Amino acid sequence: MCHKSDYFSNYSKILREVRDIAKQRGAEQDIKLMAVTKYACAEQIAQLMQGGQVDIIGESRLKESLQKWSSPLLKDYHPQKFFIGRIQTNKAEKIINNFDCICSLDCLHIAECLEQKAAKYNKEICCLIQVKLTDRETQSGILPQQAGGLIESVKRTCPHIKLKGIMAIAPNTKDEEVLRSCFKKAKDVFDKYFGRGDYLSLGMSGDYKIAVEQGSNLPRIGSAVFERI
Numbered sequence: 375m376c377h378k379s380d381y382f383s384n385y386s387k388i389l390r391e392v393r394d395i396a397k398q399r400g401a402e403q404d405i406k407l408m409a410v411t412k413y414a415c416a417e418q419i420a421q422l423m424q425g426g427q428v429d430i431i432g433e434s435r436l437k438e439s440l441q442k443w444s445s446p447l448l449k450d451y452h453p454q455k456f457f458i459g460r461i462q463t464n465k466a467e468k469i470i471n472n473f474d475c476i477c478s479l480d481c482l483h484i485a486e487c488l489e490q491k492a493a494k495y496n497k498e499i500c501c502l503i504q505v506k507l508t509d510r511e512t513q514s515g516i517l518p519q520q521a522g523g524l525i526e527s528v529k530r531t532c533p534h535i536k537l538k539g540i541m542a543i544a545p546n547t548k549d550e551e552v553l554r555s556c557f558k559k560a561k562d563v564f565d566k567y568f569g570r571g572d573y574l575s576l577g578m579s580g581d582y583k584i585a586v587e588q589g590s591n592l593p594r595i596g597s598a599v600f601e602r603i
């Protein structure tokens with residue numbers, strides 16, 4: 375049995391680390407840390423939230439996340455909820471109504487679907503464009519060289535979608551040079567279309583230090599908070 379604030383001390387330690395790295399770029403104030411709670415049960419999430427301030431959480435499975443977050447254990451906690459999973463069009467409405475930001479927008483078809491539902495509820499929905507950094511077929515995201523076209527189309531045709539930045543997942547490698555060049559591709563897209571106040575969400579438990587060094591301002595950490603590594 376672990377002490378109740380162990381998860382929060384993991385979270386705080388990583389937050390300190392990424393702030394220190396961001397400070398070297400003069401960007402300490404702008405960095406946030408997303409606690410990815412997709413592996414955790416309501417009780418574990420409550421332990422994290424009891425420890426202290428966690429502003430943003432990430433979830434990838436809609437149904438499980440709605441169940442967990444409706445638990446009485448979590449009723450007093452209201453972090454911003456970011457959806458980081460694959461968007462299925464038949465679940466768009468529920469995603470819009472339960473999340474503050476959707477981080478995995480990668481095609482116009484999905485954007486139009488979100489637009490239609492957001493218009494129905496007269497709601498503005500924040501989205502990040504997911505950029506693909508590997509050749510793997512199964513990896514979601516739009517290729518960096520096509521991201522600009524998608525961003526322009528969404529801006530033109532989806533008035534209820536507010537684009538707030540870029541999310542990307544790096545290839546599963548420990549090769550730091552490969553990671554750096556991948557993250558740089560996402561940063562280049564970000565710099566072209568976004569700026570201060572927007573999110574460049576790069577980095578997970580295995581690569582967040584390099585991601586933040588390369589300009590990420592919203593690393594997404596699951597395993598390293600909930601000790602699944």
Ligand SMILES: *Cc1c(COP(=O)(O)O)cnc(C)c1O
Pocket residue numbers: 410412434458459543578579580594595596597598
């Ligand atoms: C699960 C997940 C994370 C967190 O991954 P960890 O390696 O456990 O930190 C981050 N981003 C996305 C999109 C995820 O699905």
